Amino acid sequence: MAGDKLNFRFSEDLMLFKNNYKIVNSPWVNKIYSGQDPNSQDLLDHLHIIHNRHAGFTEKIATNCCDLDGKNSYELLLDTVDPSTHRDILDLACGSGVLLEYCDKHFPFNLKLSGVDMNDSELKLARTRLLNKDINFYNAKAQELGFIGDSSKDVIFCHWALTLMDPIIPVLKTIKRILKNQGVFSAIVDGDPNSAIGYSDIHNIIYKFVQKIFPNYGLLELGDPRVRSLKTLNELVKKVFHDCEVKITSHVLSFKQKPIVLAKEVSGFFYASLVLSSKHYSILVSELADYFKNISVDGLGEFNLPVNRLIVKKPSKLCSLKK
Numbered sequence: 001m002a003g004d005k006l007n008f009r010f011s012e013d014l015m016l017f018k019n020n021y022k023i024v025n026s027p028w029v030n031k032i033y034s035g036q037d038p039n040s041q042d043l044l045d046h047l048h049i050i051h052n053r054h055a056g057f058t059e060k061i062a063t064n065c066c067d068l069d070g071k072n073s074y075e076l077l078l079d080t081v082d083p084s085t086h087r088d089i090l091d092l093a094c095g096s097g098v099l100l101e102y103c104d105k106h107f108p109f110n111l112k113l114s115g116v117d118m119n120d121s122e123l124k125l126a127r128t129r130l131l132n133k134d135i136n137f138y139n140a141k142a143q144e145l146g147f148i149g150d151s152s153k154d155v156i157f158c159h160w161a162l163t164l165m166d167p168i169i170p171v172l173k174t175i176k177r178i179l180k181n182q183g184v185f186s187a188i189v190d191g192d193p194n195s196a197i198g199y200s201d202i203h204n205i206i207y208k209f210v211q212k213i214f215p216n217y218g219l220l221e222l223g224d225p226r227v228r229s230l231k232t233l234n235e236l237v238k239k240v241f242h243d244c245e246v247k248i249t250s251h252v253l254s255f256k257q258k259p260i261v262l263a264k265e266v267s268g269f270f271y272a273s274l275v276l277s278s279k280h281y282s283i284l285v286s287e288l289a290d291y292f293k294n295i296s297v298d299g300l301g302e303f304n305l306p307v308n309r310l311i312v313k314k315p316s317k318l319c320s321l322k323k
């Protein structure tokens, strides 16, 4: 854990701390703060609080960070669709609906599109974005998709959300159940922080800053940690999709901008920064702006984002559902 810990006497100081700094007050935050283990419900509550305050926060960085071919992570998922056979597409944890909009624009044939998310503020943005489009949205948890029929989806996407889900096994089992034979499940998750130049520096600036105010932050990440590394993700997915083709590829996506613009967008992409009060958030943004200024070339800083793309193909013969 990074240095400069503040020594709070827990109960009194926590009250003082909250009153003065108005950090995000969620059960997940409070338990981490007091050294307890948050449970799945704490995680869901925390995510709701963050997404209610900052709905749509993922899309800015995610649309702007591109690989050498100019593709962002939404477009990397579009590449996994087979336009000759796939029709029924579900975006799981669709957030503000960006990926569904890409699908609607990108594929010139009749698709059946639907989106699931547990957060109403995100779904509101998605519905507004895709007004007058024939898209079904459902407010549901990824762990509770009993209303979706077996073998009914050709494609299931999950963009930047699998990392947040805990428990994860029921989600993977459900995806397997609702995916058609010859269907594809593809997801974007965190990549190896050391694979993208400067990413660890930025991660450390943000986490060290948050830890000055909130000492235990980062001891426990959101979601199931196995999703965060290629090796453990591969093992986890193969446990459930044991008779399917599983492939994970690593990508680095880059975004160049003026240091202050980059600092604002990058800080807004990390869940860690979003627990800060507005006062502390502004200080963090200026620290990041200094960082991007120091590395800038011709007035532009660069952010490199490591991602892993998971692709699971279900064979034409049914995978065993009893796993």
Ligand SMILES: C[S@@+](CC[C@H](N)C(=O)[O-])C[C@H]1O[C@@H](n2cnc3c(N)ncnc32)[C@H](O)[C@@H]1O
Pocket: 047, 051, 058, 059, 062, 092, 093, 094, 095, 096, 097, 098, 099, 116, 117, 118, 119, 122, 140, 141, 142, 143, 158, 159, 160, 161, 164, 165, 166
């Ligand atoms: C980082 S955002 C990504 C949103 C969108 N996929 C995108 O990339 O633009 C994560 C989304 O996952 C949703 N989410 C997290 N856990 C979930 C769960 N267990 N079930 C359903 N949605 C979940 C959140 O509500 C949020 O909209």
